[in-house]
Amino acid sequence: MEHEKTLLIDQIISTAKREFDIDLVKEKLLSEEEYRTLVFTELNSLENAELNRLIGSFNQANQTQPSASSRDEVLDSKRNKGLLIAASVAVITLSVIGAWFGLSGKSEQPNKVVAVPAKVVSQKSPEMTKPKAIEAEPEQIFKPLFAIHGSNTIGEKLAPALLKAYFEEQGASDIDWQQGGIATERTMQFDMDGEKLAIGLAAHGSSTAFKALNANMAQIGMSSRKIKTSEIEALKGQSGDLSKLGNEHIIALDGLAIIVNQNNPLKAITTETLSRIFSGEISNWAEIGGEQAPIKVLARDNNSGTFDTFKSLVLKKYGRKLTASAERFESSSELSERVSQDDFAIGFIGLNYIRYSKALAIADSNETKAIYPTRFTIATEDYPLARRLYLYTPTNSATQIKDFANFAISDRGQEIVQSLGLISQSIRVEDVASSELAPDKYNQYAKLAKRLSLNFRFNYATRDLDNKGKRDLQRLVSFVEQNPSKKLVLMGFSDSIGARDKNTLLSLSRAKSVEQELNARGINVYAVEGFGEDMPLANNDNEVGRERNRRVEVWVL
Numbered sequence: 001m002e003h004e005k006t007l008l009i010d011q012i013i014s015t016a017k018r019e020f021d022i023d024l025v026k027e028k029l030l031s032e033e034e035y036r037t038l039v040f041t042e043l044n045s046l047e048n049a050e051l052n053r054l055i056g057s058f059n060q061a062n063q064t065q066p067s068a069s070s071r072d073e074v075l076d077s078k079r080n081k082g083l084l085i086a087a088s089v090a091v092i093t094l095s096v097i098g099a100w101f102g103l104s105g106k107s108e109q110p111n112k113v114v115a116v117p118a119k120v121v122s123q124k125s126p127e128m129t130k131p132k133a134i135e136a137e138p139e140q141i142f143k144p145l146f147a148i149h150g151s152n153t154i155g156e157k158l159a160p161a162l163l164k165a166y167f168e169e170q171g172a173s174d175i176d177w178q179q180g181g182i183a184t185e186r187t188m189q190f191d192m193d194g195e196k197l198a199i200g201l202a203a204h205g206s207s208t209a210f211k212a213l214n215a216n217m218a219q220i221g222m223s224s225r226k227i228k229t230s231e232i233e234a235l236k237g238q239s240g241d242l243s244k245l246g247n248e249h250i251i252a253l254d255g256l257a258i259i260v261n262q263n264n265p266l267k268a269i270t271t272e273t274l275s276r277i278f279s280g281e282i283s284n285w286a287e288i289g290g291e292q293a294p295i296k297v298l299a300r301d302n303n304s305g306t307f308d309t310f311k312s313l314v315l316k317k318y319g320r321k322l323t324a325s326a327e328r329f330e331s332s333s334e335l336s337e338r339v340s341q342d343d344f345a346i347g348f349i350g351l352n353y354i355r356y357s358k359a360l361a362i363a364d365s366n367e368t369k370a371i372y373p374t375r376f377t378i379a380t381e382d383y384p385l386a387r388r389l390y391l392y393t394p395t396n397s398a399t400q401i402k403d404f405a406n407f408a409i410s411d412r413g414q415e416i417v418q419s420l421g422l423i424s425q426s427i428r429v430e431d432v433a434s435s436e437l438a439p440d441k442y443n444q445y446a447k448l449a450k451r452l453s454l455n456f457r458f459n460y461a462t463r464d465l466d467n468k469g470k471r472d473l474q475r476l477v478s479f480v481e482q483n484p485s486k487k488l489v490l491m492g493f494s495d496s497i498g499a500r501d502k503n504t505l506l507s508l509s510r511a512k513s514v515e516q517e518l519n520a521r522g523i524n525v526y527a528v529e530g531f532g533e534d535m536p537l538a539n540n541d542n543e544v545g546r547e548r549n550r551r552v553e554v555w556v557l
Contacts, residue, residue, distance in 0.1 A: 171193070247392060254422055
């Protein structure tokens with residue numbers, strides 16, 4: 001029977017890793033019932049048929065009891081010892097049950113809080129007074145406040161830093177992070193207003209954010225992608241419409257650089273060609289106009305948020321997977337150093353790690369301009385390998401949860417974003433070079449004006465700003481108030497769906513709608529231009545590309 005249970009645990013661990021990239025601890029699953037129960041609860045919420053079957057089989061095997069004759073033989077031979085053990089077990093069981101109900105008491109929050117598979121009981125080291133009288137301090141019970149689940153890109157560093165800073169501002173003390181049974185689960189414990197509180201964090205991936213919200217296992221979702229329509233519909237009944245401004249919070253922008261050796265003559269590449277190189281379909285530099293030499297593919301490991309970004313924006317986009325021959329690295333620094341030492345290597349890293357290698361300009365297709373990765377081009381989302389990072393909070397969230405989400409997008413929250421190497425939404429000013437692909441009027445502005453690091457984007461076929469644009473309006477108002485001598489110029493662009501003349505009028509109309517919003521806030525606009533479908537940033541053959549092309553750029557004179 002024990003052998004069967006061990007085999008089932010092995011299968012559960014491998015399935016969780018294969019399907020969701022979740023790491024589980026075999027020894028704790030076998031030996032700690034509380035940990036096992038909480039892990040199984042979370043895995044069941046993922047609604048994976050294979051995992052549910054394996055967990056059901058394990059629970060059935062675990063409930064099987066020894067036969068009556070076997071028990072009688074044990075009692076006959078060791079009755080006295082059995083009574084002693086039974087008494088001990090009874091005492092221990094009562095203690096465990098008492099502690100469990102202390103942890104499981106109802107929260108005063110309006111939403112049910114379900115702890116992640118991490119202990120929220122802290123046991124301090126016993127303080128020794130005399131050698132013959134050693135007493136341990138009583139267990140400290142931390143009341144679960146809320147849980148936050150989802151993206152590892154956010155959950156690894158950004159969410160912990162934001163939580164710590166926010167609760168410090170609220171007067172929390174003795175903040176301590178307790179590691180859970182696996183690397184992607186932690187609990188923040190702290191004292192505040194005379195209470196010992198805990199916040200559970202589980203970073204198993206963006207899709208788990210919405211499943212945890214749906215199962216009421218989390219009150220905040222972290223996602224490195226926009227919520228899907230199917231997820232919005234599934235959560236509407238209990239969480240409200242998570243696509244609305246009050247529930248969707250863009251907290252940061254993220255991007256990565258594709259690097260080659262400085263001796264490599266390649267300057268630019270398309271995302272489609274990148275996907276073919278990193279999947280192994282293109283394996284020699286000569287296939288893309290380089291030397292006759294094999295391409296050495298270097299990649300971050302599976303636990304890396306950088307790899308998650310690359311997989312999402314390049315490989316998955318074209319239905320490809322990373323080649324098995326890729327050399328994997330735990331550290332971006334090591335990967336960058338290796339590329340700088342190998343003429344025929346290629347890899348991807350965060351912007352801070354380019355160092356002695358060369359970053360390539362990236363184009364979304366052969367018809368769009370290749371753009372180099374900088375903090376500015378990622379902030380404007382012109383760079384093809386840029387993406388948004390989100391927090392999602394239900395409409396009926398507690399005030400403290402809403403306050404935390406607002407803190408994340410505040411000036412202080414954006415300082416924390418910047419300090420961790422991600423791209424904040426604070427406004428920057430930058431010179432822009434003229435371009436052969438640009439209209440003459442655009443190039444005239446490039447000689448006289450500077451561009452701001454934000455673009456206003458719109459929902460399909462409307463003049464409605466997306467949620468980031470609605471919040472960027474206030475950021476722009478604050479910028480103008482701090483720089484009253486600057487004159488604003490708004491430049492509208494469209495996708496290519498429909499007649500060209502109509503798209504030019506639509507782009508001008510969208511730019512004017514931004515002007516109206518600014519006028520309503522007391523901000524005057526110097527000039528408004530409409531360039532239609534000129535200067536596309538992405539392909540117009542898919543909705544993601546069209547959404548990137550529907551934009552209003554902001555310039556200052």
